[in-house]
């Protein structure tokens with residue numbers, strides 16, 4: 077007997093305890109979902125075994141017909157769900173069902189309020205998987221034998237769902253896992269063949285493995301001799317047991333699509349929409365691609381595990397996060413089933429495979445098509461989509477050059493026209509509203525919507541009725557570096573370089589400007605001298621109407637947010653000084669002209685610079701100095 081063989085009692089991780097308590101004591105309107113969770117886990121376990129067997133056929137040990145079996149004992153009040161999948165070792169059991177690794181569940185726990193009513197309402201929105209057994213059971217026993225391990229190295233896990241569980245090494249003849257639920261007194265309805273079959277039909281028909289149950293005994297007729305007969309119950313398959321995606325679209329109900337999605341995506345909510353395609357011809361494959369209703373929790377995590385499930389001729393091969401969908405569509409969940417790949421396909425093969433590349437590019441087009449359709453037919457749903465996934469979609473033009481224009485059409489932005497932080501305006505809509513003679517798509521970037529919206533740079537655009545995109549997502553500056561134009565119109569940052577409003581400037585304005593430049597030449601020179609450490613140039617501007625000053629970047633300088641992001645990422649970005657532009661029409665600037673006091677002039681110059689920085693949403697290098705200067709000014 078190994079050292080580990082003795083029986084031990086272990087404490088659940090604190091989060092698990094919290095979850096269990098909530099689960100048991102919350103009023104669950106949908107108790108039956110525990111069965112879906114267990115079947116889903118059993119099916120996953122079989123998929124994992126199949127994947128492991130790709131590299132090592134021996135692991136089947138002669139038993140390669142994977143299946144799930146469900147039976148109950150009315151007297152003992154137990155319900156048992158068995159599979160001959162991968163099983164769990166002692167360590168794996170502790171890791172998988174003694175702790176919470178699932179990041180969705182963790183997030184859920186973080187969001188708990190302590191208010192039982194609210195919390196129990198929320199629980200339905202998160203995957204609670206295995207623990208849902210305790211809704212209907214007051215004790216759960218798990219017997220599991222990891223594939224490849226000896227019969228006497230199996231493990232027994234048992235818990236009453238309170239604070240702890242026990243572990244024991246046992247013997248188990250067959251590979252895989254038995255989950256034995258000791259059904260609570262009030263939940264005996266689940267010890268019923270018809271009830272169980274109905275639940276399986278509702279939630280697990282799409283599972284491609286056969287789910288078997290003992291056949292109900294035939295009614296025995298009077299004259300039949302049954303005395304000495306040993307009744308060996310026959311099993312019957314109780315689900316459809318055919319891959320959902322392989323069935324004809326017309327025969328699949330929406331609910332079935334939903335349940336299948338929940339299973340593969342480990343999501344508790346139905347998807348937003350999906351696209352199911354059978355492709356025939358030189359390359360035959362089927363794809364079923366879903367857009368989730370909400371952003372998956374791990375969308376921004378490097379080692380996220382979910383994505384597209386790859387099948388070959390109905391056999392599960394692997395979960396793939398890299399080869400079948402580009403990164404900017406990493407929220408897509410679904411299945412791709414190819415008839416042309418070899419069954420022993422490995423990750424290495426996927427890397428440079430023509431079949432895969434073709435499937436990927438066709439699938440991307442399918443998803444883009446699905447989104448285009450949604451944008452056209454259901455603006456409300458599209459708005460929800462954009463809120464959840466717009467930020468990720470913005471990686472598109474950078475990653476997927478070939479589809480750049482199509483992706484850009486799907487973008488939505490906040491603009492000066494809508495007056496709202498919601499991103500609802502498409503580039504096409506923007507172009508449709510462009511003023512006659514307008515050649516460019518104007519935008520401004522900032523680190524918040526409010527500072528973009530109130531930027532002094534917008535003043536002249538407001539005056540002339542020109543719409544400006546307000547970009548305030550972190551990725552936006554990066555995006556505009558790659559999306560330089562759209563439908564022949566270039567994107568122009570209004571806070572960069574010389575402002576050339578082309579046909580929107582009339583001759584009079586130009587003359588007035590030239591005159592102002594002449595009048596204020598002395599001031600400009602002097603200010604440049606005073607601000608030599610802060611700015612590389614001071615000049616007269618006509619982009620301001622209300623503000624005295626603003627900061628502008630040189631046309632080839634990196635945007636301020638971009639600089640911050642790069643520095644935060646540890647990159648060595650040389651500081652680039654902005655240009656200070658002053659409004660010749662502003663009272664404060666006019667006063668500067670006749671200012672004799674040099675010290676006062678210097679203070680005012682600094683204040684004008686610092687205020688421009690603040691108005692941009694930027695940070696002052698020396699806020700205390702700014703405050704002192706303003707106070708001095710107020711005191712005079």
Ligand code: ADP
Pocket residue numbers: 113117118121159161162163164172173178203204205206207253342
């Ligand atoms: P999830 O399925 O979302 O990972 P669960 O709570 O349903 O979360 O299951 C937790 C983990 O326990 C699974 O990821 C798996 O590793 C393990 N597990 C559960 N049931 C089985 C089973 N029948 N066979 C093998 N492993 C299982």
Ligand code: MG
Pocket residue numbers: 113116117205206
């Ligand atoms: Mg599960």
